[in-house]
Amino acid sequence: MPVASQGTIKTLIPEELKDINVNIILSNTYHLYLRPGVDVIQKLGGLHRFMAWDGPILTDSGGYQVFSHRDLRRIDEEGVHFRSHLDGSPHFLTPEGVVDIQNALGSDIAMVFDECTPYPCSHVDAQKSMELSMRWARRCRERWRLSDDGSRALFGIVQGSVYPELRRRSVEELLKLDFPGMAIGGLSVGEPRDEMFEVLEATLPLLPSDRPRYLMGVGTPQDLIRAVALGVDMFDCVLPTRNARNGCLFTSQGRILIKNAIYAEDESPPDPECSCGTCRRYSRAYLRHLFLAGEHLSAVLNTQHNVSFYLDMMKKIREFIEFNSYGKWLHLADKALE
């Protein structure tokens, strides 16, 4: 899922998203709650209509953003008191409130309100945090039942930092609540890559294989490939869009920094194996020129390519899985992309 933090995949219109086979996007409850405000979006017919996107939308619960502004928030059993990073105004979010907000936005997949445990975190703190998140998950589930008509979904989120035993207990708690999909949260928050994969290896086998398993906030192409091999079905990440704006393009030959002088007269497309609009029409030399000239179109074309690259990769992965040759490809891909 490409990320539309503020109700837009930065630079791209919905038609362009469909052209590059985007099927579902992620939007951020926290950002939309603060600006333009949930009332505004509800009055205007919900998030789909507001941003003119008629495909599925997954909204995060805002937990990650609230907890990443550490000096602006205070947590208690009931919920989180925090100050807006935009204007310092005070706010209070509860698990029930976050479900209501996602309902008002019209999310197709909503997420429970959780505390995203920071890294590093002691076992004691990680346990306390995970247990709070599990009590909140239960409250979210209860609130969700009130309006649930079966057309939309609420996912649970596994926490427990880097401690396999806490992760296991978190999964057990969530399984009691019978969520239609399960996310793994609290990873990709600063821990070493190997540690992230150890946690994944320990956690994924515990999750029901007949329901989507979603790894939040991950990652590089290599991370995605490895995580799929372990059983992950869904991802979201700002990497393709953010890197695009910084002039970093993902290609089948690895990343390229488009500002580099070697591309000054390079008439080849960003990625010869890609068939996105950018690669069909433009040379590396033109993209370099746009980037160095500070042109808006630089971000537009780079984003189109990077998102397309990610989705093509996921499509290929699905095909490899279907033909039972994923393990072989994983080996090749890891070598090519490092």
Added chain:
Amino acid sequence: MPVASQGTIKTLIPEELKDINVNIILSNTYHLYLRPGVDVIQKLGGLHRFMAWDGPILTDSGGYQVFSHRDLRRIDEEGVHFRSHLDGSPHFLTPEGVVDIQNALGSDIAMVFDECTPYPCSHVDAQKSMELSMRWARRCRERWRLSDDGSRALFGIVQGSVYPELRRRSVEELLKLDFPGMAIGGLSVGEPRDEMFEVLEATLPLLPSDRPRYLMGVGTPQDLIRAVALGVDMFDCVLPTRNARNGCLFTSQGRILIKNAIYAEDESPPDPECSCGTCRRYSRAYLRHLFLAGEHLSAVLNTQHNVSFYLDMMKKIREFIEFNSYGKWLHLADKALE
């Protein structure tokens, strides 16, 4: 003509330009000459291929930009010595050189190299400047003949500041050179609007009515309407694109500043009479949100609308002329748009 200073209509891809009926664009010789450089563009197959635009391109001669950096240049009979505003590097442009550059870019309509007389300017200085521009126009014409195959055009540029008699002499000189189109330069450089129209009224009747008359660097919707009434056929202006990025939208009810609080929950499109992609899909509330959130898509959608507004207006003007009711519409439009 929307303006693609650096080889891109800021924010829009060529497909989007075609969607909103852009038939011809203007690009800036000065900007492209300095970055990425004419050699690069030539090696990559010319400007059309470089920017993936297969419609006509008019390039200005760079005169306006060279002369607007007053402390960076020195003029003599041969040409202009100037320093790059990007890196201070020294350059020398001659009328012949500027024709060669536009040939290398592959311009469909090239412009002669002229001195854009500043405002205010004494009669003595304006005369000297205009006479230099006319000698340069002759040199450009001579150079052009060497490669002219009739498939492209070189336009002359009338100078003479605000002095009708100098403008008349400038036209007489240019007529001797038999240009296939004539531009009026040195206006919209700071003079009062009434003074600009006085010069136009005095100059336009002197220009051949069977060849395009092009008013450079103008202007607001009202300016365009009045200037067409006086006989102008072509315009270029950064106003629709620049204002778009600043959140100023042109509409059939006048300009609106999209950041204003009155649009916070306004579900109507930017302009109810417009059928561009932005107006078909988005509310003022969404555009306001994008602008306040500093989102890239704000510039994309606003530019799409503003350029579309200008081109729709020109299309209507052409229809009114065809049905002989332009004078009546001029009166109505001037009232509505002020």
